[in-house]
């Protein structure tokens with residue numbers, strides 16, 4: 001979904017992004033629409049959250065934007081550059097501007113290298129600064145995320161999961177990116193540590209004004225950090241709204257189900273009794289027919305299984321793709 005963005009153009013604009021995987025099942029090959037005609041934008045300095053259950057296509061969306069995998073179709077413009085048609089040299093430049101924070105920080109930290117080396121690695125790759133300058137920048141960033149410059153000489157296994165995530169954040173920041181894709185950055189951490197990391201991410205954004213594409217399966221996690229939220233289900237963006245609007249007036253039955261599923265540790269967020277999606281005879285993800293949620297929607301009518309719902313504008317920056325609002 002995408003909306004008007006008065007004033008300056010968005011930092012990132014994603015239009016009709018589609019990623020299809022061909023998977024082998026025995027002797028047969030099947031196509032999975034991991035991401036299916038997804039459009040959204042992110043403004044400079046904004047946090048846009050993509051939320052949905054496991055397998056809804058959030059990570060695939062993030063990975064195509066970083067060109068870690070190729071999109072099947074669609075377009076993504078970052079600061080006026082078409083991401084999907086960049087030359088190798090231009091892609092190298094783009095990678096300075098878009099960084100990633102992973103669920104498992106060990107994905108970006110080499111266990112055999114000191115954390116100082118790992119945090120400095122993007123500077124080395126891009127040939128930025130001399131040794132002293134790199135050391136200085138690493139020391140300052142490590143200090144900013146809660147360590148001392150001397151910790152640069154230590155190894156990843158000497159740190160807890162939350163500490164390693166802070167190191168991963170320092171690494172993502174070292175090139176002063178304009179957009180950081182955070183792929184479930186707190187979901188592997190204890191709840192008490194989660195809020196510390198989320199607060200750190202918020203503070204760093206206020207200091208540096210970069211944008212986040214924040215991927216999470218839990219709406220409770222993104223409530224306090226996202227400006228806008230897009231809800232994905234089986235490859236489709238089914239609803240998008242400013243965070244307060246989504247929490248106060250979610251319209252898509254799947255969003256309402258997600259809200260009702262927020263753990264009780266987030267009191268006051270329940271808007272409807274949690275109603276586990278029933279097992280209807282569902283729309284098939286591989287057929288392209290019908291609403292992707294029709295198989296589990298408590299309100300599904302016959303046409304929901306036959307026609308893909310058209311996106312509707314419900315209010316200020318609030319969009320939904322559901323036949324209930326056609």
Ligand SMILES: Nc1ncnc2c1ncn2[C@@H]1O[C@H](COP(=O)(O)OP(=O)(O)OP(=O)(O)O)[C@@H](O)[C@H]1O
Pocket residue numbers: 021022023032033034035052053054055056057058059060061217
């Ligand atoms: N390399 C791949 N080959 C085949 N199918 C894939 C591949 N990567 C992802 N998929 C499929 O694409 C769909 C979307 O996966 P994706 O990881 O993007 O979802 P997600 O919402 O990020 O979930 P999770 O939180 O579990 O990562 C899933 O059905 C997944 O099995």
